[in-house]
Amino acid sequence: MTNRVPSGQQPALYRLTAPVKDYAWGSTTLLADLTNTNHSSTPQAELWFGTHPTTQTTLPDGRALADLIDLPYLVKLLAAEQPLSIQAHPTIVQAEAGFAAENAAGLAIDDPQRTYRDPNHKPEMLVALTDFTALAGFRDPTASAKTFGTLAQLVELPELGVVLANMATQLAEGKIKEVFGQLVDTESPFWQPDGWTKTIFHTVEHANIDDDTLANALAVSKIHPDDPGALVTLLMNLIHLCPGESIFIPDGTIHAYVSGLGVEIMATSDNVIRGGLTIKHIDVKELDKVVRYQPDPPPLLDPRVDHSATMTVTHFEPPVDDFALTRYDLGADQRMSVVPDRPRIAICTGGTGQLVSQDDTAEVTPGTGIYLPGNGQSVEVTAGPTGLTMFIAFQPQTSAKDSTKRQTAVANGKSSATAV
16 A cells, blocks of 8 residues: 655555454354464454454554544454354443443453443444354244243253253243343352253253254354353344345344354444353343343344345345445446445455545455545545445444434344334
8 A cells, every 4th residue: 555645635545454352253264264374273263343442453664553533433343253242232221320430440451350441332244255153132932932842842851851841931921031041140050060061061962953043052062062052142133144144233132143154333432241152241130230131033134235247236224323334246347336425444344446536545355444534535445356345434423313214223123223
């Protein structure tokens, strides 16, 4: 990338260096394959493009992107080889209260016992780049009741059979909160080493059951053998996304990504309240305050798609004011113009190309991130000989009326996107 910008004029393109998060659930191959680099010897879980204070994306001169802008959204390339923790995110009101309380208690921001790392909510959306498996929202409790009833009949330990049968009855009555509470109670026999959880899945492994939800839970239990989070997955929607499909996770929705590579965008926040499948801090009391105990269909997001002779444009428009995402698929050697009227982050996920604006030029390959400051300068995008796929993240411009509509949609648990 070149920068021959006249003195006093802001560049129109900034190539970004995204830090790599090496969480244990990450993949040694997915990000490497995307960026055409050698496979890693350690997990690579996420590349962060944004201005969250805990993980700084940097500019070519070494400064943090946050020195130029405070973005309301954070974009990630997420690569999961193992399930992430079962988690939910707070509303803004809950985040502000929790952050203030932990500050008053003297907990450092990086204290492992801390739950709130900032005062913001964290709605999020993920677009699959590969086949992607996720768990999101509580499924119909009558379906979960059948699964727990099956487990009650399979196990040989009488006391455990009674507990599972009671859970099945509660779920048949719609009592998701009660069953969830029993499973995440860290003082229960489900959490004991070689306890009820391991007993259940030992039985499932040796039973002949054709059930996708149970099969997923069994696979999870092999990674976390004494963690009843594997049983919590039986309460949740199991979702299989094909490349290009997406899900939106509102505040308060229980979820866990399981495997695959995707582009994730969220409000700028790192507030994660965990309930299982993790060695990190589990805050059951706070999770209970945040989680919406309401069955919902899988939170799939239907994008709006525009086709032309040279490209396909896919608009992912979740019902929040913090962010939106547009995907551009250009044919070989095709061109388009972008005139950013507000700050944007562009990420290449396929093919090659070039971004040009006045005296700035940036070559892009999969994994390249570019900050477009939104100064109104035209940016010409040219695809290489194999075409180009690029996502551009931005904050939508909404009126007060639109904002009310979006907030109401989130409060009602609606996840399908509608242009407003």
